Amino acid sequence: MSEQKQPKPPSKSRKILLAIAMVVVLGVFPAISWIYLKNGLEWRKDALAELGSFGQIRGAYIIYPDGTKENQLAESVCVIHNFGADPDLTEENKQILDTNKRLYDQFGKMSDGTPRPFFKIVMVYEGGTAEFRSEIQKIPSIDYATWVQTGGLGSWGTILNNGYEKFVLDRKAKEHKRVYALADATGQIRCFYNALDEKQVERMVQQIAIMLPVK
Structure with a gap:
């Protein structure tokens, strides 16, 4: 052995x-x-x-044939930009629209491709040149659950301008002409960002991710 x-x-x-x-x-x-x-x-x-309270946004309503109304912004985290009256497709507006598309690509859809609930990209404007409106019309109609186009420049302008004035004073921030407002699901404006500054847009993206519901 x-x-x-x-x-x-x-x-x-x-x-x-x-x-x-x-x-x-x-x-x-x-x-x-x-x-x-x-x-x-x-x-x-x-x-x-960094998030504060800078005013309450208004609703953006759909009126159905039977007369009932639905607020498209209800219970939603909203990214808002006011393009104003008769906007043209300037380089600045094109950059903001491109940023909106990137925001949609990141937050607008669930993993199965359906629209993400409780997230809205709000574009405030009235009129607009053929070039600007043509660019808007490139958004597929199926995506309108996320993209909200609304007028009411008077009330929107007052809300956003007053909120931004308070933001600039509170933060001792430099004032910018083209800004995004970020509102939470209660409709409270929580922050403003320079819409043409990539670093501020990135910070907005981070804060959107924090504010959105997990599901």
């Missing part, structure tokens, strides 16, 4: 490598996870701290 060989004990170098691996698994990985978690919590806290 042959003698069974006993396994060799691990070498000193192997023991050292195993010890290092245990230190990494038990010490370094949890520390890294905690750093990411801590940074994430601090980022969320900072983002929420």
